[in-house]
Amino acid sequence: MKSLKVFAPATVANLSCGFDVLGCCLEGVGDEMRISLSDTSGVRITKIEGADLPLATNKNVAGVAVVAMLEALNDTSTGIDIEIYKKIKAGSGIGSSAASSAGAVWATNQLLGKPFTPKQLVKFAMEGERLASGNAHADNVAPALLGGFTLVRSYAPLDVLKLNTPKNLYMTIIHPQIEVKTADSRKVIKSNVPLNKAVTQWGNLGGFITGLFTSDYELLGRSLDDVIIEPLRSILIPKFKEVKAIAIKNGALGAGISGSGPSIFAMSKGKETASKVAKAIEKVYTPTGITFDIHVAAINAKGVSEII
Amino acid sequence: MKSLKVFAPATVANLSCGFDVLGCCLEGVGDEMRISLSDTSGVRITKIEGADLPLATNKNVAGVAVVAMLEALNDTSTGIDIEIYKKIKAGSGIGSSAASSAGAVWATNQLLGKPFTPKQLVKFAMEGERLASGNAHADNVAPALLGGFTLVRSYAPLDVLKLNTPKNLYMTIIHPQIEVKTADSRKVIKSNVPLNKAVTQWGNLGGFITGLFTSDYELLGRSLDDVIIEPLRSILIPKFKEVKAIAIKNGALGAGISGSGPSIFAMSKGKETASKVAKAIEKVYTPTGITFDIHVAAINAKGVSEII
Numbered sequence: 001m002k003s004l005k006v007f008a009p010a011t012v013a014n015l016s017c018g019f020d021v022l023g024c025c026l027e028g029v030g031d032e033m034r035i036s037l038s039d040t041s042g043v044r045i046t047k048i049e050g051a052d053l054p055l056a057t058n059k060n061v062a063g064v065a066v067v068a069m070l071e072a073l074n075d076t077s078t079g080i081d082i083e084i085y086k087k088i089k090a091g092s093g094i095g096s097s098a099a100s101s102a103g104a105v106w107a108t109n110q111l112l113g114k115p116f117t118p119k120q121l122v123k124f125a126m127e128g129e130r131l132a133s134g135n136a137h138a139d140n141v142a143p144a145l146l147g148g149f150t151l152v153r154s155y156a157p158l159d160v161l162k163l164n165t166p167k168n169l170y171m172t173i174i175h176p177q178i179e180v181k182t183a184d185s186r187k188v189i190k191s192n193v194p195l196n197k198a199v200t201q202w203g204n205l206g207g208f209i210t211g212l213f214t215s216d217y218e219l220l221g222r223s224l225d226d227v228i229i230e231p232l233r234s235i236l237i238p239k240f241k242e243v244k245a246i247a248i249k250n251g252a253l254g255a256g257i258s259g260s261g262p263s264i265f266a267m268s269k270g271k272e273t274a275s276k277v278a279k280a281i282e283k284v285y286t287p288t289g290i291t292f293d294i295h296v297a298a299i300n301a302k303g304v305s306e307i308i
Numbered sequence: 309m310k311s312l313k314v315f316a317p318a319t320v321a322n323l324s325c326g327f328d329v330l331g332c333c334l335e336g337v338g339d340e341m342r343i344s345l346s347d348t349s350g351v352r353i354t355k356i357e358g359a360d361l362p363l364a365t366n367k368n369v370a371g372v373a374v375v376a377m378l379e380a381l382n383d384t385s386t387g388i389d390i391e392i393y394k395k396i397k398a399g400s401g402i403g404s405s406a407a408s409s410a411g412a413v414w415a416t417n418q419l420l421g422k423p424f425t426p427k428q429l430v431k432f433a434m435e436g437e438r439l440a441s442g443n444a445h446a447d448n449v450a451p452a453l454l455g456g457f458t459l460v461r462s463y464a465p466l467d468v469l470k471l472n473t474p475k476n477l478y479m480t481i482i483h484p485q486i487e488v489k490t491a492d493s494r495k496v497i498k499s500n501v502p503l504n505k506a507v508t509q510w511g512n513l514g515g516f517i518t519g520l521f522t523s524d525y526e527l528l529g530r531s532l533d534d535v536i537i538e539p540l541r542s543i544l545i546p547k548f549k550e551v552k553a554i555a556i557k558n559g560a561l562g563a564g565i566s567g568s569g570p571s572i573f574a575m576s577k578g579k580e581t582a583s584k585v586a587k588a589i590e591k592v593y594t595p596t597g598i599t600f601d602i603h604v605a606a607i608n609a610k611g612v613s614e615i616i
Contacts, residue, residue, distance in 0.1 A: 012475060018510070018514070019506045019507060019510075021507060021510060021511045021514060022514070068536075083614065090440075149513065149543060151514045151515065151518060151529065152511060152517070152609060153511045153515035153518075153530070154508070154511055154512070154530070159515070159530065161527070163518060164521070177529070181330045184526060189503065190503065191502060191503055191504075192500045192501065192503065193500065193501060193502075193503050193504055193506055194499060194500055194501075195497065195498065195499055195500065195501050195536075196499075198501055198506040198509070198510075198536075199327060199328045200462070201506070201510060202326070202327075202329060202510040203329045203459070203460060203461045203462055204461060204462070204505075205510045205513060205514050206326070206329060206330070206457065206459045206461060206469075206513050206514065207461035207467070207516050209514050209517045209518060209521075210461075210469050210471060210517060210521075211458060211471070213518075213521035213522075214521075219461075219469070222461070222462070222467065228503075228506075229354050250389075277355060300485075304367065307416075
């Protein structure tokens with residue numbers, strides 16, 4: 001095998017109750033990439049379509065992630081060429097940089113005969129996140145690599161867990177095309193939180209994870225509540241409250257900010273409900289005049305995958 | 309049925325990573341109670357053995373809990389006599405007041421033909437906790453009533469979940485007989501916590517619950533880590549660090565403060581390891597001169613139960 005074409009999925013991090021630790025992977029929303037072995041050693045970005053991103057290896061998240069991986073292997077001879085066909089918009093809050101980092105390391109790992117497990121690839125993909133936002137977070141790259149729902153139990157040492165994926169769960173995602181950079185969106189967050197709110201938050205995270213393992217959809221919905229981050233960050237997202245309310249009114253289990261925004265997710269049982277929610281959100285957003293995309297996506301239990 | 313004898317189990321709340329939300333129920337450690345229907349309406353504490361506790365109904369946690377239950381039924385005619393054979397010492401941190409409240413409402417519910425589900429009984433037993441500590445917490449009464457491991461997802465509205473109980477889990481509990489009142493032990497806690505520590509804590513709670521549902525014992529152990537409460541509260545417990553270290557050195561998965569202390573729990577896979585841990589802890593504690601009890605107990609998956 002000399003070359004591999006992969007689907008690099010979008011992801012939703014935080015999921016209201018799991019700031020910096022929870023994430024899930026989306027089906028059908030994501031980038032395509034072609035990773036090829038080359039006779040010339042080193043890592044090169046040879047093509048980028050669909051976005052204005054740097055071709056320099058050390059400035060491109062996919063380049064940086066693959067370099068970190070080869071360094072861990074003490075591999076100075078392998079040559080890797082990366083083509084990126086970007087479909088996820090940068091700054092959307094659905095893991096654009098994570099998709100590129102995860103897709104590149106996953107494909108390279110396949111081409112090299114799988115020296116690493118998917119869990120071991122997380123730390124290399126995190127180097128891409130460090131470049132993108134100054135913070136090597138794992139809550140997007142973990143679900144992109146492992147699929148389904150994931151939990152970053154600990155960063156030091158890194159301990160990433162794959163959770164259960166209940167059947168028939170769908171996400172409706174609206175991406176209002178305003179720019180909210182991860183770095184800006186971190187600035188509104190306070191560095192101290194009241195203990196009673198932290199208790200509420202971890203009660204909900206516990207409830208959400210219990211809901212995943214017991215396929216209790218109502219419990220998932222009740223647990224999608226964020227008393228710490230959402231009240232602060234949602235002010236950066238036009239019509240957030242209205243979108244959340246209309247999603248729930250139309251049958252969504254719950255809704256919240258995707259990652260650091262500005263995308264908003266709504267989780268539903270069944271594709272029909274998720275599509276109904278999409279139409280209702282569209283009606284709320286169209287009058288604002290803000291350009292937006294809406295996706296309806298199943299949970300992707302596999303993560304990055306080969307396109308055959 | 310006119311009379312019922314019950315086993316009212318001890319419980320371990322918080323479990324390091326789940327302050328105010330997690331708890332588990334113990335096998336073989338607990339009180340006995342006899343609850344009887346009487347022809348004279350009203351609730352009476354007719355006998356207390358093993359502890360110096362008030363006989364006045366409105367000053368006794370069992371009395372208050374049963375009164376709350378009868379009030380919810382608008383029942384002014386039923387008569388209930390309560391005998392309490394106390395074996396759990398008050399102020400031990402293994403749910404002494406919760407055992408009495410939970411045992412009394414569970415037995416009364418049986419005698420009345422089960423008007424309530426065990427989950428519905430939690431809020432009545434919480435009234436006993438309110439009397440005992442000024443705070444109607446549920447993290448001891450929930451596991452006492454439901455058995456196994458429980459999560460209080462939310463207090464408003466009350467939402468209590470029963471989690472999974474992996475096989476062959478044992479607790480070693482040491483109760484140093486010094487007085488640490490719940491109210492005092494709450495005073496050392498700070499009302500604000502750094503967000504990064506809260507993230508660490510909810511990552512661990514998520515890991516612990518994942519460990520329960522996947523019976524991943526190593527994961528349970530890794531998740532038994534408390535970066536918020538334990539560093540503050542453990543200063544009230546002599547030799548806490550040494551006990552925790554020796555427990556883990558002898559094979560325990562993890563260890564921490566039971567409830568608000570002063571009891572310390574260590575969780576082990578298998579009774580043999582739990583007994584070995586007990587012996588090691590005993591060696592650490594004997595030279596202090598402090599009187600102490602040590603219990604080795606399986607997780608009690610049933611909760612309060614009838615003694616036949």
